[in-house]
Amino acid sequence: MNKNWVIVTPMETGIADREKGIRALKRxxxxxxxxxxxxxxSGLYQSETMTISTGVHATGEAMYGNADAALDLLQRMMRTFSMALPGSMSEMSPDYGCAVQAWTLYATAVPIIRHFVGVKPLAHLRTVHIAPQIPAAWEGKPVTLTQLRIGDTAMDIRLLVREGTLHADIANPSGYKVVLEWNGQTRIFEETQILLHL
Structure with a gap:
């Protein structure tokens, strides 16, 4: 009734019916x-913004396949970087509230790592699924995660999308099973170094 930001949580968690979720996110x-x-x-009052509301919304957009809208939200949130707290963002955007909170890290890391790069680890099975959705603004630019901790290993992942082709360079020192998905294709690897154009 007061258009509170928590209405986006069914999309953040992926439990909303796809058609309804997409319609809600569009609004x-x-x-x-x-x-x-x-x-x-609150969309009713339009007076306060937080990193948690923005991050959950960005995650919801990415969860339903809209990486460009998720990136737009993250860029809006990043406008507050170092405005009041050097090297970080304030809880209440743009420049007040608590100095440090876990949801600011969530707001940036989850959309980027889980959705843009598409890392979904199953460390207990020594398996990592990678299903990128690279925002259009990042096409032609390398996207790199260095020493990403997953279970008992650390992976380096470098992705580049150019003209619809995914170029992947993955250092997989522990030989985890890597399931890479792109444009409806799935490839499975267990090599310690993966170079692929898909």
Missing amino acids: MRSAEFVGDYGTYL
Whole structure:
């Protein structure tokens, strides 16, 4: 009733029916819910923004396949970087509230690692699924995660999308099973160094 940001959580968790989720996200992407620094706490009042509301919204957009909208939200949130707290963002955007909170890391890391790069680890099975959805603005630019800890290993993942082709360079020192998905194709590897054009 007050258009509180938590209405995006069914999309963040992926439990909303796909058609309804996409329709809800389209509405939430509007000026009714999003301001200069991200997603309002309440679309009714449009007066306060937090990293948690913006990050959960960005994760929801990515969960339903809209990496470009997720990146837009992250860029809005990043406008507050070092504004009041050097090297970080304030809880309340743009420049007040608590100095450090776990959800700011969540707000940036989950959309980027889990969705843009597409890392979904199953460390107990020594398996890593990688299903990237690279935002259009990042096409032609390398996306790199260095020493990404997964279970008892650390992987280096470098992705580059150019003209619809995914170029992947993955250092997999422990020989985990890597399941790479791109454009409807799935490849499975257990090599310690993976170089692939897909």
